[in-house]
Amino acid sequence: MGRSPCCSNDEGLNRGAWTAMEDKLLADYVKTHGEGKWRNLPKRAGLKRCGKSCRLRWLNYLRPDIKRGNITHDEEELIIRLHSLLGNRWSLIAGRLPGRTDNEIKNYWNTNLGKRFRKDNTNFSNLKKENPNPKIQQPEGHPFKTNMNSSCVVRTKATRCTKVVISQQQLKPIVTPPPISVDRVIHDDKPVEPESLLSPFASKEVDNDELDLGLDFFSDILNMDFSQPASLENNDTISSSYNKSHLSPKSDHNDDQTFLLSDDSLHGWDFQSITNLTQSEFNWF
DNA sequence: AAGAGTGTCAACCGCCCTATT
DNA sequence: CAATAGGGCGGTTGACACTCT
Incomplete structure (x- = not known):
């Protein structure tokens, strides 16, 4: 069961700090052959290193786009x-x-x-x-x-959240359509046509009770520009009474952690601002 | 000058997830 | 469906540098 270790310890592999020669070998190899296949890379590159070690060295130190210097x-x-x-x-x-x-x-x-x-x-x-x-x-x-x-920390590891299910009925009048993508909409466990996903929150066409926000929802959150706090001017629309009781796990939904945004939870939630997320209670993650 | 204490950060470790067979 | 390969991740370690006494 399980997997074999990345590298056995009795292969006489080098450990510890990398030498300039090793760096050069690794950098040259990756530049020529590209990243990936780290397990086999050391042999091919002539390195006495664990593949994982090579990957780490490349990603953390040798990559050409690494920014050096102090954190600003x-x-x-x-x-x-x-x-x-x-x-x-x-x-x-x-x-x-x-x-x-x-x-x-x-x-x-x-x-x-x-x-x-x-x-x-x-x-x-x-x-x-x-x-x-x-x-x-x-x-x-x-x-x-x-x-x-x-805290409002989004715990993406401890409890995996692959879907957020929003009660469709209540969304229409109160939620501004966000500029986000949606994987799929589920209705009676059947997918809904993709075109109806274009405007999930305003969807008059979607005749279903739930919207299933896929992982893209969160990748879109992460794609927002956090470095521009000055642009968050609408955050006075955030409901101060917003609390975790409004967002609760939906227990009857397979293996995925699916969460139901209940009706009143969405009142005052302006999707346009990420501040809504960061300033809301997100324990349900 | 030297030893102790503290800070920094590259590297390692072990677990986990996804894709493939 | 199970086993495995490949890779990614977060936590931790340890060597070295720096500061203090």
Whole structure:
């Protein structure tokens, strides 16, 4: 059962810091043959390294688009913002910071930001002072939520969420059609024609009770521009009474974690702003 | 100058997920 | 459907650098 280990320890493989020669061999090989097939790469490239080690070295250090140098203030703010939304999903956070690696961001968080957060567990005055946009109201007592048990962190790993089911009836009058894509719509366990997905929230045509927002929903969230907090001017439409009780797991839906956005949960939820998500309770993830 | 303490970050480890066979 | 390959991820470690006393 299971898998064989990536590399057995008795193959005389090199470990620890990479030498300049090893870097060159790896870089040359990847430039010539491209990424992938990491397991076989060391042999072909003439390296005495584990394939995983090669992959890591390439991704975190040798890749040509790696950005060197200190994390800028803007980047730091973005990291904080994204971490408040995503938690320790370093790869996702790194995906929003061109040239930065998940390892680098993880290290930066652990050595700088995380420490600061722990230190200022109850007092975030420093971070608040640094908030460039006074329009963005941070939650009381914590600008980006320290207590993860009650935070707005989207937990994409602990509880996998592959669908969000929204009661169709109640959506029409209250929700602005968001610029997002939708995988499929389910009606009586049958898919609905794709064209009816174009305007899911305004859908007069879709004769079904539920909208099934696929993974694209969240990838679209991640594709939003978090670096432009100043653009979030409509967030006063956010319902302050929005709470987790409005978003609850739907228990009778196979293996997928499917969540039902109940009727009243959507009142006042303007889909146009990601701030709605970051400032809402998202424990249901 | 030297030893202790602390910070940084590259690298490793083990688990997990997806695709393929 | 199960087993396996390939790869990705987050947590942790340890070597080295730096600062303090």
